[in-house]
Amino acid sequence: MIPSKLPNLPTSIFAEMSELAAQHGALNLSQGFPSFHAAQELKDLAAQAIQNNHNQYAPMMGIQELRIAIAQMMQSQHSVAYDPMSEICITAGATQAIFTAIQATIFAGDEVIIFSPAYDCYEPAIKIAGGVVVPVPMQLPDFTIDWDLVKSKVTAKTKMIIINSPHNPSGALLQDADLKQLQQIAVENDLLILSDEVYEFMVFNDHEHLSACRYPELKERCFITGSFGKTFHVTGWKLGYILAPPRLMKEFLKIHQQVIFCINRPIQHAVANYLQNPSTYQDLGKFYQRKRDLFLNLIKDSRFKFKPSASTYFQLLDYSSITDEHDYAFAKALTINHKIAAIPISVFMEGRDPKMLRFCFAKEDEELVAAAKILNQI
Numbered sequence: 001m002i003p004s005k006l007p008n009l010p011t012s013i014f015a016e017m018s019e020l021a022a023q024h025g026a027l028n029l030s031q032g033f034p035s036f037h038a039a040q041e042l043k044d045l046a047a048q049a050i051q052n053n054h055n056q057y058a059p060m061m062g063i064q065e066l067r068i069a070i071a072q073m074m075q076s077q078h079s080v081a082y083d084p085m086s087e088i089c090i091t092a093g094a095t096q097a098i099f100t101a102i103q104a105t106i107f108a109g110d111e112v113i114i115f116s117p118a119y120d121c122y123e124p125a126i127k128i129a130g131g132v133v134v135p136v137p138m139q140l141p142d143f144t145i146d147w148d149l150v151k152s153k154v155t156a157k158t159k160m161i162i163i164n165s166p167h168n169p170s171g172a173l174l175q176d177a178d179l180k181q182l183q184q185i186a187v188e189n190d191l192l193i194l195s196d197e198v199y200e201f202m203v204f205n206d207h208e209h210l211s212a213c214r215y216p217e218l219k220e221r222c223f224i225t226g227s228f229g230k231t232f233h234v235t236g237w238k239l240g241y242i243l244a245p246p247r248l249m250k251e252f253l254k255i256h257q258q259v260i261f262c263i264n265r266p267i268q269h270a271v272a273n274y275l276q277n278p279s280t281y282q283d284l285g286k287f288y289q290r291k292r293d294l295f296l297n298l299i300k301d302s303r304f305k306f307k308p309s310a311s312t313y314f315q316l317l318d319y320s321s322i323t324d325e326h327d328y329a330f331a332k333a334l335t336i337n338h339k340i341a342a343i344p345i346s347v348f349m350e351g352r353d354p355k356m357l358r359f360c361f362a363k364e365d366e367e368l369v370a371a372a373k374i375l376n377q378i
Contacts (some may be wrong), residue, residue: 102122316345
């Protein structure tokens with residue numbers, strides 16, 4: 001036996017619930033991937049790139065056309081300039097971007113503050129780097145952040161704060177006051193920021209996604225990650241990107257070149273061309289808002305309680321009026337006995353159990369109708 005760097009790491013809850021759903025023939029609203037297809041135009045562009053022989057290694061930071069397209073997108077969306085030659089790198093999904101940024105900057109004993117519930121790739125990456133995870137619980141029921149509590153957690157060993165907005169699993173969004181307080185804490189304590197913004201275009205109603213890059217003193221100390229897999233319904237393509245000032249990107253690239261060096265080239269060409277039409281991402285909020293509204297309207301008379309998600313393609317449902325069972329046990333029972341799978345969020349909350357399950361509504365309308373029928377009978 002060899003010693004394990006992650007001796008207590010359990011199987012991912014996403015893999016576990018998806019496997020359970022498959023075993024029992026359950027409708028899978030657990031794992032966060034769409035059940036519908038990508039746009040035909042995007043698929044055609046990928047096929048065209050292959051036929052045009054864009055099949056050899058790409059530049060380490062990604063093809064220039066895609067980095068320029070991302071820079072234009074950030075300028076259009078946030079009125080912020082990123083240099084495509086030195087501040088943008090294409091990655092194998094946002095998860096690789098997050099892992100690499102942490103390995104590049106976190107050393108043994110460095111403390112990293114995360115907000116729970118937190119996506120499950122943050123903590124293992126910190127531990128592999130030798131860092132110490134410092135979880136700060138978000139305030140329920142609205143999943144807000146107590147910044148005084150954050151300040152109390154900052155020590156001389158604190159190196160980084162990881163934020164996630166739009167937030168998975170709650171759909172909550174950081175507000176201007178939040179980001180200004182984060183900026184003040186980061187500047188006063190010379191901290192790095194890693195901002196996970198993969199659901200940036202899935203924002204509903206009158207809500208707005210405020211990227212960390214809009215705040216100048218955050219931008220100069222911040223890694224920002226995004227995901228074309230999420231945005232364009234192609235999670236299997238594993239195509240993401242990271243933005244960072246040159247001093248951070250320089251260190252990022254030292255690890256990136258050893259981990260993966262470069263990313264799938266034909267897919268980069270396809271996305272670079274697809275991005276020339278901004279509606280491909282700007283209309284995403286309307287697309288998913290209709291899905292959310294359909295799902296919630298169908299279950300409005302059920303025993304589940306909910307506050308409509310402000311963003312992402314996830315909806316939390318409060319089941320406290322149905323049972324006081326632990327969310328993990330209830331999620332398994334729903335999958336086995338009622339044939340519908342969801343994610344229990346206590347696994348991301350250091351044992352706190354708010355009696356909520358996360359459902360993914362990035363599904364065909366027929367699947368949402370079928371899911372609602374099941375939920376209405378519980």
